[in-house]
Amino acid sequence: MPWPTRTRKTAKTGKMKRLFNILIVFALTLPIQAQETDSLVAACLNQSDWFRLQEVYRTDSSRISPFLRLFSKAMLNHFLGRPKAAVNTLRQLLRDYQGELGSSNLISLVAMLGQNYSLLDDNKQAAAVLQNLVNAYKDKIDSTSLAPYVARQHNYRGLSEYDLYQAEQPKTIYQIPFKVQEVGDSAQSLFFADGWLNGHKGSFVLDTGASYNVITPDLAAAYGLKTIDGSVLAKGIKTLEGQTAIAESLQIGDLRLRNVPFVVLDLQKGDRIPAQALAPLKLIIGQPLLRRFASCTFDFTQNTLTLHADSTVSSNLTDLRPNLCFTSGGVLQVNTGDGRRHYPLVLDSGATTSWMGPDYYKDHTADVAREGKWDIKGGAGYGGVSYTSQFVMPQITLTIGETTFSMKQIPVITMSTEQNNIDGGAGRLGNDFFHRWQQLTIDYTRMTLELK
Template sequence: MIFSIIILFFEHLNAQKYDIFIHELLKQNNWFALEKEYPQIQDSIKTPELKWLTESLLNIKFNQNEAAISSIDTLLHKYQQNIGFTNSVELFRYKISLLAYQGEYGFIAGELKNFIDQVSENLPQEELKKFEEMYNFYNSLRNEEKTQVIKPEKNIEIPFGTIEMDFTSRKDEDTIHDMTSALGVVKIFIQGKEYVFILDTGYETTCIFNNTSKNINLHYLNDSINISGTGISQGNLAILDNISLGEVTLYNLLIVVSDNFLEKSGIFRNENINDYIDGVLGIDFIKRIGEIQLYPSDKKIIIPQKESELPISGRNIILDERNNIIVKAFSEDDLITFHLDTGNSNSHMFKSYYLKNRNEIETTLEKKLTYSFGVGAIKSDTIYQMPSLALLIGETFFSLKNIPIYTVDYFMEDPSADGSLGTDFINKFSKITLNLNKMFIQLKK
């Protein structure tokens, strides 16, 4: 990861007091503390490359793409020798991913071509091959239009429903576990036809299931990708000419086409899950809208004409390396972070939380066997059951009940957080405001 490389480099600096302080926060990946402290002391930082690096990473984490690209460019153009070759390569990767979100495919291809020409002799062959594949991919998109968002100048109300799914886990022919899960769903219109999608803030790229894709005109790309979740499945990339949520329409959206992981798992008792669910509306769609307001009890979503003001409590979400939304919360005085995952029915704690609190958990909590499903797999896990956890998010206090604490990775690679907030969390509140421009989540009971 870039952060370990950066830290190794800055260990050799003759740093002043504030430089050391910022360096330690970077070392801890403590983005919320860094966001609070950095503006107060930035003029006192003596090492310019440390200052620009901090600004670059904060801009990335808090979804300020233009500012992030600008600060990365400053680092690469003015301080490349100071930060070293490996750091420069990693920052360049970040820049490419930000430009890709903006749809600057032709510009990216040019940047990659120049980069490969300049550094090919210094890169390991495996690494060089990845950059060459990246160049070929973006070069093939050179003539594609950028993604555009069109929405009317008014508040837009959209129905928000819940679908219950019954599933059974079996070993040999014996039933070992029955369970009902509930997920939030929305109606989507594609090329004039109505479909039902899971609203999933834990899914990086909007996905159309194979069975549904047969009825949709898609521009398929040559590249296939791995989709990571509780397991791994494969999908294909395609460009969708239009997709609408209510009166909000996205044009030329890069999407994934894959098997319906719910049906493929073979654990659902519903007659035919493909009759219910056509795809997944991911975080890429929600980011482009900017703000959504969920009203679970009223079964609606509002996309406001005017975005909400930043609450007094400030920004309390960031994006990690895979665009997972990470929420800042407090348990008493302790900072605790959660992955916001509306595509998961139940909240839980990750292995990282278990390892931090292992002694207390093992001596006070009950051990159980549980089952989880998702992209690519269904699996059984040993967990500890926490009766309750009191939390503060923003200015709202609440409690989670009967929370599983996983002792192994829940996903193939868990997000950088202590736990995950699922649909059960969403249903606790009368209104949830999620703003990915100003980077906050606000809860109302």
């Protein structure tokens, strides 16, 4: 989610780590090699390390105990963007291993099942799954803990009344021109595409790091979007609650869609950023729309976003393993290495600059302290402003797949005044990273990032 002046990215990240407190005592009866493999799998799950887990699963699947094998398969299907397969494996996991899961994990997995039904546009079934969950636990846990699932159930029910994202003129390729435009007086830029929403002209931020399509309350009212029951939570500096609203029509470039959901959020709530600085940031196109296509290509030679109905990765890359995954909040991470370790960096065209996070700092403390220049910077996101302690490194060299590149004057965040999901983790690749390439292709079918 874009912000002017020392951008900090908002992303709804989940509560998955509590899901993966996997106990593998049962594995003690297995051969030593199987115990070791199970321990490695459990570590990957607890760390939400999907890239490492896919390698372990690919090479040692036969050595993983049946429960953790199925659990791993379900997580990989979910986080590697395969909702149909995720539904099947989650249903099998919930059916065959309720005893091993425990109530907390079971609740989280049922919620995940509902999410995948929704990704398949079966919101009626998603609502039924959540309704069954609420009915089963309404007398077992307190209403406050149950409230998010009730809200989600209502939201799915409201969405089920619409045929979402219906193309008016179906095509195999859609072209969306965009412009690189400064935000406020920040001297920092974002990608904007002109378009129409319910017949009203608007300028949309193209934001690969946004969990939702977003609209502000004033525009939602002025443009006549229809709100539905239920709510969603957007986590940034602080957590904000928003309602889903349906736009009858959306046009950007030659893409024309009907029944497009947006989350209505007050971007100024809790912020001390001047209103004029936020004025351009009222309409945001995020992952919910982008991931409906097989792939999308940012072409910076022509300033055009191309949405493809079919996968476009070159045929000689058919055996390439995924280097993209989704977070539990629905934004993309790319598997990035530095020669020592790999880091899942959020791929975020809605952040004006890139940075490395505390996870990177912990692995490179001595190097960063020796080579970096210390500073304190302020940044804004949903719900407020945070200040970070950071070192600006003269250069960091990274690798994605077979492509190696260097980022100059890149901040490394050591800590933040707020416990939030923006400044934490391994870091982000913002639109300064996007600008480095002539073309950047996100393939949602193969979950690969191709750079040219």
